[in-house]
Amino acid sequence: MSVFYRLHQSTNEDPSMNGKWYARAVPTSTISTKELADIMQRNCTVKRADIVAVIAELVETMRDQLQHSHRVKLEGLGSFKLGLKSTGAATAADFDVRKNIKGVHVVFTPECTTDSAGRRTKILLEGVTVAELPKNTVNTERP
Numbered sequence: 001m002s003v004f005y006r007l008h009q010s011t012n013e014d015p016s017m018n019g020k021w022y023a024r025a026v027p028t029s030t031i032s033t034k035e036l037a038d039i040m041q042r043n044c045t046v047k048r049a050d051i052v053a054v055i056a057e058l059v060e061t062m063r064d065q066l067q068h069s070h071r072v073k074l075e076g077l078g079s080f081k082l083g084l085k086s087t088g089a090a091t092a093a094d095f096d097v098r099k100n101i102k103g104v105h106v107v108f109t110p111e112c113t114t115d116s117a118g119r120r121t122k123i124l125l126e127g128v129t130v131a132e133l134p135k136n137t138v139n140t141e142r143p
Contacts, residue, residue, distance in 0.1 A: 002131035004028060007140070026133050066106070076123060078110040 005023040012018050037051035062072050066082050073079040085103040089095035110122040 002129045004131060004133040006133050023130075028133075076111060078108055078123070081107050081109075083107040 004026045006026045007021050008024045010017045010020050010022055033052060033055050034048070037048040037055070040046070040051050041048045062080065065072050066080060069082070071079050071081040083105050084101055085105065086100045087102060089100055110124050112120045112122050113126070114120050
């Protein structure tokens, strides 16, 4: 199966990008935890209810660990940590958490493998192929 894309024309203010066409990945559906558990149940001996329970506990435990400033690494998937969006202060003494911290976000770093030539491949991207989304309404014919 391929990752589908749709063409999108940039309206970026940067003249080097404005008006050019770029590919955007298009998800064709959303898979829920229960649907993932059904698939996983077919591939192993663990029952769906057990898988859902473990995933629910994983989410809660990861949230707790991330909020304690820990990095959470899931072998074979990648690692998660919290990042901050902040504005600068003129001096360290001028820095105020309420004023300078603008947000918190999750940073995901996928696990990678390295081949004999030293090329790194993200685990989640191994073997990926790309194809144009069927019924793309963008005219790609040259005038």
